[in-house]
Each structure stands twice: as C-alpha cells, then as structure tokens.
Amino acid sequence: MAQEYFKVAEGGVLVDVSCGSGLFSRKFAKSGAYSRVVALDFSENMLRQCYDFIKNDESILSSNLALVRADVSRLPFFSGSIDAVHAGAALHCWPSPSNAIAEINRILRSGGVFVGTTFLRVNPSAPTIFRALEQSAGRTYSYFTQEEIEDLVTTCGLINYTSKVQDSFIMFSAQKP
Numbered sequence: 001m002a003q004e005y006f007k008v009a010e011g012g013v014l015v016d017v018s019c020g021s022g023l024f025s026r027k028f029a030k031s032g033a034y035s036r037v038v039a040l041d042f043s044e045n046m047l048r049q050c051y052d053f054i055k056n057d058e059s060i061l062s063s064n065l066a067l068v069r070a071d072v073s074r075l076p077f078f079s080g081s082i083d084a085v086h087a088g089a090a091l092h093c094w095p096s097p098s099n100a101i102a103e104i105n106r107i108l109r110s111g112g113v114f115v116g117t118t119f120l121r122v123n124p125s126a127p128t129i130f131r132a133l134e135q136s137a138g139r140t141y142s143y144f145t146q147e148e149i150e151d152l153v154t155t156c157g158l159i160n161y162t163s164k165v166q167d168s169f170i171m172f173s174a175q176k177p
Helices: 002-009 023-031 044-055 097-107 131-137 146-155
Strands: 012-019 035-040 065-069 082-087 108-119 159-166 167-176
Touching: 002 012, 002 023, 002 082, 002 108, 012 023, 012 097, 012 159, 023 044, 023 065, 035 044, 044 065, 082 097, 082 167, 097 108, 097 146, 146 159, 146 167
Parallel strands: 012 035, 012 082, 035 065, 082 108
Antiparallel strands: 108 167, 159 167
16 A cells, blocks of 8 residues: 555655564565665664565565664655655654654655554543553553644645544655645
8 A cells, every 4th residue: 555655756765764674665675666775773673684584585685675774863864865755653653753754854855755654542532452562561652643643744844644544553645845
C-alpha cells in the first residue's frame, strides 16, 4: 500500500526512517522503483539485523540500498534532497514526533511525500491494550488519535494529508509544498 503513495517519487531517493529489521527497506529496494533506498534507524542492533537479512538475500546485494544510523530528529541529509520518506509503525516510538516530522519536512524536496503508519489511541480516555507492553518494556509510547496525527503533520508544514484507518492502525501520507 505504501508504494502506491510513492508513485511521485519513483526514480528518486527514498528514506525508510526507523527501519527496524529493514522489512520495508528491503521491499522498496527490491522493487527497483527508486535510485536509492536508505534504511535508517537509531538502533545499531536493528541495523545489524537489517544487514544480516540483506547479506542473506542475493536479490538485494546489487541494489542501491544503504544503511545509516541516525536520529530521526536530526537527519543527515541536505534540505530538499529526498524524494520520499517512509516511517512504518514508528511515530508512537519517537521521543519528539513534532521534531521528527519537522525534520522530515526539511529533507523532503518540494512535492516529496511522507508516508507513515502507527497505532491509534482510539479513545483518549480509555486505557490502551499496549499499556501492559509498555510497562513490561519499561518504556512509554505516544499514541495519537486520527485528528492529532493530522494536526501534527500539517502543523509541521506538510500538505495534502490523507489517511486510511483499519481498527486501531492508521496509514497516512502528506506532501511537502
């Protein structure tokens, strides 16, 4: 589904922020639709796991896939240099989602697209099913409502916001003006 949003970025550079094990990064690279795919994560362990998957997949070895360790709130790219950014199931994990989305906006070229997915806080006053996981992991995540995500994305300067919701999961996209 995400690649449908990235049609405008075909032939360009796509950055998969908070790539984790690189599941989406590898799919984007295998598609051959982009001149370069950057798998980016803050976690060195996740990037190692991503690298292990890549080196065991001969169909990726000749592709234009690079691994980069960086903080999503301080991306190591020139302003306006990236055609597309993907953040799969990541927004709720970022310490400062507004800083991260502002930084994504900074690196996107005019007309570039940002696509993200995350889990929703359906009812702001109801406890989420994720509370037990948060407590066992010793970490607090930031879950948003649909309206909060739209407000966050548009406040950071992106336009043409769209979203699709299924149960407590949302996929959204927006463009840089």
